[in-house]
Amino acid sequence: MPLMPVTDSMFLLVETREHPMHVGGLQLFKKPEGAGPDYLRDLRRNLLESDNMRPVFRRRPARPVNTAGHVAWTTDADLELDYHFRHSALPQPGRIRELLELASRWHGTLLDRHRPLWEIHLVEGLQDGRFAIYTKVHHALMDGVSALKHLQGTLSDDPNDLDCPPPWGSKRPADASRNGKKPSSLLQSAGNTFNQLAGLAPAAVKVAQEAFREHTLTLPMQAPKTMLNVPIGGARRFAAQSWSLDRVRAIASAAGVSRNDVVLAMCSGALRDYLIEQSALPDAPLTAMVPVSLRRKSDGGDAAGNNIGALLCNLATDLADPGQRLAAIHLSMRNGKRLFSELTPLQTLLLSGINVAQLGISPVPGFVNNTRPPFNLVISNVPGPRKQMYWNGAQLDGIYPASVLLDGQALNITLTSNGDNLDFGITGCRRSVPHLQRILIHLDTALAELEGAVA
Incomplete structure (x- = not known):
């Protein structure tokens, strides 16, 4: 079980019902030309069948109870993807106002610590024909910068690219985060840290x-x-x-x-x-x-x-x-x-x-x-x-x-x-x-x- 960095652990320790500690985002998309009435239903079904998943999206606290035991991550081998990826429809008249009210409610609820700490909601029913995706990921897994970098990694600048990964996937190989470099040894990391701390005073x-x-x-x-x-x-x-x-x-x-x-x-x-x-x-x-x-x-x-x-x-x-x-x-x-x-x-x-x-x-x-x-x-x-970016042919609008x-x-x-x-x-x-x-x-x-x- 990998140990949590102190910064990640703190976001779990300070979380309460009044203080949900996840970052989120609402993305708006224009459907590709020719999209039929079953476009979003078929899209969700195809995404659920994908085996492309970054390891971070399988990560959950090794001790999910709300105690001082948040010191390690474990991998969820039995992740239920249809729990994390949900399909919803807006009430009429389907304005942006209704979408923001729905996102407000989702953003105020806690993530289940017995599961990997993320949810993605696919939303249809906007009166202008667009669709939305609301995503929330616990701050212990990603800060806002890394979450946006991950999102960009699932998009394409080619409207004809229909092979974009799901929101929890990646275009990069599983070991791409190493960027071809040999990871530093514990001794090297400790030495670098000591040198920087020595300059703190x-x-x-x-x-x-x-x-x-x-x-x-x-x-x-x-x-x-x-x-x-x-x-x-x-x-x-x-x-x-x-x-x-x-x-x-x-x-x-x-x-x-x-x-x-x-x-x-x-x-x-x-x-x-x-x-x-x-x-x-x-x-x-x-x-x-x-x-x-x-x-x-x-x-x-x-x-x-x-x-x-x-x-x-x-x-x-x-x-x-x-x-x-x-x-x-x-x-x-x-x-x-x-x-x-x-x-x-x-x-x-x-x-x-x-x-x-x-x-x-x-x-x-x-x-x-x-x-x-x-x-x-x-x-x-x-x-x-x-x-301008696209996701499987759908134009990113916001x-x-x-x-x-x-x-x-x-x-x-x-x-x-x-x-x-x-x-x-x-x-x-x-x-x-x-x-x-x-x-x-x-x-x-x-x-x-x-x-x-x-x-």
Whole structure:
């Protein structure tokens, strides 16, 4: 039985009914031309007959009970594929609204720990003729970056390619994750780890110098208390929408900033307007935690597990002018990235833990209500496919990520690039974040305001 990395084990240990610890995603597809009324039924039947399955999708906790025994994985030799891959139909009138309501319910339910920790739902009944796939995978198996890489590995840029693998399969050989390289020995790995840890103290000194003497870093515990930083329940709301990548590129080029800076400024403007609408905008600026992938290109598309760092960004929600907000966000992200570029991946990972350590004890009764949040929300921008993609002839029309919430973190915004679009998925606590879909309207307004600011 392979031992779990500590990062994977922690996602199992902190999970409760109120805090499901899976990442998810909603994909929209256009059926290929000539698809008949039995297209989806036949598609599911053919996929169930496939023997193409990545080993990670057979993995389950060796001790599925909810104790401190989550230290090892085991392989499920008797996996029931028809349990994990389900076919559903939307109620009429089959709008995107009904699809998002269904995805919201699925995203709020726990995965069965006695089985491999994933579910995939094939959804028909959209009035526009498209179909959807909702996927959820436990964070202990994959983080959001590796989950999206896996999805891209099942797609093709050829609309005539009808040999794409199932959502749990792979085009790569079973041993492709080794990329032709001999795995490092335990002694070599230990040596590398020791060398990086030896540099942690100087790295910590550098962080302290940047933060306290030069005042260039956004620090944890500086975030104001908001309506988003409260204990949460287990039910979720999910909203999704796409925007043109060209519009974001044009703003970034005109302002001399990165596309991610523009995305953060969109979110900042939307959050400012939403909180004003709720009579809940604090005087101090909101802080976002921005995940940064620490994966190397050599990890390949079949990477699994968790390997992310965390930057804190000043969202400048106290500034009414969208141009000034964008400039403040750019400065905050530039300083954080500069520091990360000077650290090793392990040092970055360990120092990122300072930013998120408080979340580990957030379930303690009374803790969230009586402390300041380390940050106000997570905003994650995950690279996706750069061109139009297809799955067995069906055109991919949208990829909308659904993420994890924790006590004190009732809202998450995750987006991914998808050809010519940016696809946003917004996950919120159903009880704590009213009228979640209004944030989509405010994102659209914020984008238009940024265009006006740089014109």
